[in-house]
Amino acid sequence: MKVNTVIIGAGISGLSTANFLSKKTSDFIIIESSNRVGGTINSSKVDGYILENGPNTVLDNNSAIQELLSDLNITDKLIYPDLKKISSRYLLINNKLEKIPLTIIEFILTPILSIFSKIKIFSELLVPRHINDTDVESFIKRRFGKEFHDNLVVPFLTGIYADTTSKMSTKSTLKKMWELEQKHGSIIIGLIKEKNKNSRAKIFTINGGLSKITELLSKKFINQLMLNAKVSSIVKFNGSYKITLNEGDDIICKNIISTIPAYSLKDLVFDDKLKNILSNVNYNPIDVFHFGFDRDSLEIKIDGFGLLTKPQDEKSFLGVLFSSNIFEHVSDKKKFLITVLAGGDRQKDLYKESPKSLERQILSEILPLLRLKSGPEFKNHFRWPEGIPSYSMTVEKLKKGIEFFEENNKGFYIIGNYHLGVSVSDCIKNSKELIETRFK
Ligand SMILES: Cc1cc2nc3c(=O)[nH]c(=O)nc-3n(C[C@H](O)[C@H](O)[C@H](O)COP(=O)(O)OP(=O)(O)OC[C@H]3O[C@@H](n4cnc5c(N)ncnc54)[C@H](O)[C@@H]3O)c2cc1C
Numbered sequence: 495m496k497v498n499t500v501i502i503g504a505g506i507s508g509l510s511t512a513n514f515l516s517k518k519t520s521d522f523i524i525i526e527s528s529n530r531v532g533g534t535i536n537s538s539k540v541d542g543y544i545l546e547n548g549p550n551t552v553l554d555n556n557s558a559i560q561e562l563l564s565d566l567n568i569t570d571k572l573i574y575p576d577l578k579k580i581s582s583r584y585l586l587i588n589n590k591l592e593k594i595p596l597t598i599i600e601f602i603l604t605p606i607l608s609i610f611s612k613i614k615i616f617s618e619l620l621v622p623r624h625i626n627d628t629d630v631e632s633f634i635k636r637r638f639g640k641e642f643h644d645n646l647v648v649p650f651l652t653g654i655y656a657d658t659t660s661k662m663s664t665k666s667t668l669k670k671m672w673e674l675e676q677k678h679g680s681i682i683i684g685l686i687k688e689k690n691k692n693s694r695a696k697i698f699t700i701n702g703g704l705s706k707i708t709e710l711l712s713k714k715f716i717n718q719l720m721l722n723a724k725v726s727s728i729v730k731f732n733g734s735y736k737i738t739l740n741e742g743d744d745i746i747c748k749n750i751i752s753t754i755p756a757y758s759l760k761d762l763v764f765d766d767k768l769k770n771i772l773s774n775v776n777y778n779p780i781d782v783f784h785f786g787f788d789r790d791s792l793e794i795k796i797d798g799f800g801l802l803t804k805p806q807d808e809k810s811f812l813g814v815l816f817s818s819n820i821f822e823h824v825s826d827k828k829k830f831l832i833t834v835l836a837g838g839d840r841q842k843d844l845y846k847e848s849p850k851s852l853e854r855q856i857l858s859e860i861l862p863l864l865r866l867k868s869g870p871e872f873k874n875h876f877r878w879p880e881g882i883p884s885y886s887m888t889v890e891k892l893k894k895g896i897e898f899f900e901e902n903n904k905g906f907y908i909i910g911n912y913h914l915g916v917s918v919s920d921c922i923k924n925s926k927e928l929i930e931t932r933f934k
Contacts, residue, residue, distance in 0.1 A: 497523050499749040500737055502725050505533025507753035507910055507921040509711035510562055512718070514929040515751075524715060525739070527724035527758075531712040534881075534911075535918070537703025540874060543831050544703050544824040545784050547876035550815055550833060552704065553919045555695035558926035566710045572698040575820050582798030585649055586807045591863065593798075594646070611641040619680050629887055630659040630668060637681065649802035653813045655916065656778045656838030656882045666885040699821055704918075725754075728762045735906065749905040751928070756912045757880060765903070771895040774888060775912050779845045780881030783834040783853060784817075785860075786825060786872030793865040796830065801863075810844055810855045811836040814864075829871070834860065837881070849875045883912035907933065 498519065501508045504526035512524050534548040552559070554572075563569045584591040587605050595601040601612070618637045630651065634643040648659055655667060665672045674684030700706045712719055724740040728750065737745040752759050756775035763769055800815040815833040818825045825831040834856055837845045844852060857869060896908050907928055911917075914924045 495743065496746045497521060498747060499523075499751065500525060500735075500745060500747045501751045501753065502737075503533065503753035503910075504531040504708070504712065504719060504721075505753060505921075506535055506708060506918050507925055508533075508751075509708055509715070510558075510922045511751055511753060511909070511925040511929060512715050513562055513565055513711060514558075514926045515933070516715070518929065518933075520718070522718060523745075524719045525723045525725055525737070525745075526719065526721050527740075529722050531719070531721070532705050532708035534878070535704050535708050536876070537705035539702070541786070541872055542826055543784065543786050543829070543872060543874075544821075545831075545874055546699075546703055546817075546833065547782050548878075549704055549918050550817070551697035551699060551820070553695050553917060554698055555919050556923045558923045559919055561926065562922055563707075566707065566714070568700060568707070568710065571700055573701060573821055573823065574696055574698050579797070580799040580816075580820055584798060584801040585645065586801070586803055586809070586863075587645075589807070589863070591801060606645050607641055611639050614639040615642060616682070618682050621680070623675050623679050624664075627663055627665040627672075627887070627890065630662040630664050632660075633664040633668070633671075634659070637675070644804060644806070649804045649813070652804075652838060652840060653802050653835075655885065656780055656812060656835070656840075657884050657886075658839045661839070661884065661886050663885050663887050663889050666889045701823065725762055729764055730903075749907070749933070751907045751909065751933075753910050753925075755880065755910065756883065759908070759910075763899075765899055768895060768899045771888075771892050775892065776884040776886065777880035777912075778839050778882050778884060779837045779842070780878045781836040781845065781849065781852060782876045782878070783811075783836070783856060784872070784874040785832050785834065785857070785870035787830045787832075787866060787870050788868075789828050789830050791866050791868040792830060793867055796864055805840055809859050810841065810852060811859070812838050812841065814860065831872075832860075832864075839884070849877065882916060885916070889913060905934075 498521035501511050501522060501524045504524050508524055509531060515522055536547040538545050581596065583594045585594060585606055592606055595604040615638050621637050631643060634647045651659060671681050674681045678684035678687060725737055726740050727738045729736050731746060734746050734748050735750050756772040760769050760772035796816055798816060799820060800813060802813040803809045803811065812835045817831040817833045836852060836856060853875060892913050896913060900906060900908065909924050909928055911921055914920060
């Protein structure tokens, strides 16, 4: 078979690439190894609950998302949370839920930081800017102090990357803070000066779950999509590329767009240097538990977005999303759904436990914390052995290695969530950028 372009992977990166590419040409196919599209986007409806085993929300923060949703004609089908209902986010202090401060008064009164740390924050104005990228732990401790790092930044970043701050690149994971520091010499001054630019982006889902988006994309490209087709090798072939599938079929193409994870691509590429840098990308495992409760079993009203933990709390989970508060439609009005994330770099050992024993442990911790009178009437579990890629200090080297490979292998493009941003919105933005600016 001969085709101009092959997109490998039908997750959100691959499918949105197809969407933007289809505006230029129809001479492409999408190859997906599993029997479904969506990759990490994985919604299901079980016993009346809408469950998200992968991403729960998408950040509406760039024009590529708007364009994709409008191309699919679903802009009016999106569901946005009631911001007032989810404004509270909680941390644990002495095993009790404490609200993250949002106003100056709450900041002065919060027990999350000591008086010393609250005063120390203002000395950030005097700390010189960094010259080179540094790990998040050193960056935050230097600018805002240890307690700010341990009690606020660690739980927050664990909720997104499930990684350890001493291993994470500031430039890649705290992009906004890094840019403010570089531009203004101080994050506080930067925030004040750029106050008007920083309107908060909205989050959304869609009725039926985020998989609706990837299902609609797969319908749009039904004649160009191959499911159950795993790419097993790629070689250069007479100025083009030859892709071999597990079934033994060969495809000859001029362009390849890889959107698959680094651990898959490393086994396919013909270049040893690229193989080597892709092998160093680490992925953290994640367990996702859903628990549904009868509202009668809630002793107190649970408000807000959710709860995050830090290592000192010694809990078996990283965080809890109060899913029925974020999006009411995910459960019956008489029920309350929560989503619990466990694992990550911090809890790698817990991950080795059986899901049942981990579930027992998590419930024994969560029931008293949320003051639930009885256990869940609904349980669900999903395990991602290679869930979220690490944005370690070698990410810049990885990006350069990929750029070098692309320059030396015309028509071979590599995007994905392990070097250009992990969020669904980053994946969509990068697909559009590739097609509009680099793809020839
Ligand atoms: C538990 C969890 C929660 C998350 N929460 C959020 C959130 O709330 N908001 C947010 O924005 N982001 C979130 N993320 C991150 C986000 O979901 C992912 O980064 C994003 O969906 C990745 O999409 P992708 O298309 O780049 O890769 P993937 O989804 O990994 O898709 C790659 C596809 O390639 C296929 N493939 C692999 N190898 C081959 C091969 N050899 N041949 C053919 N096909 C192949 C795979 O089967 C897969 O379908 C979360 C991630 C996880 C794990």
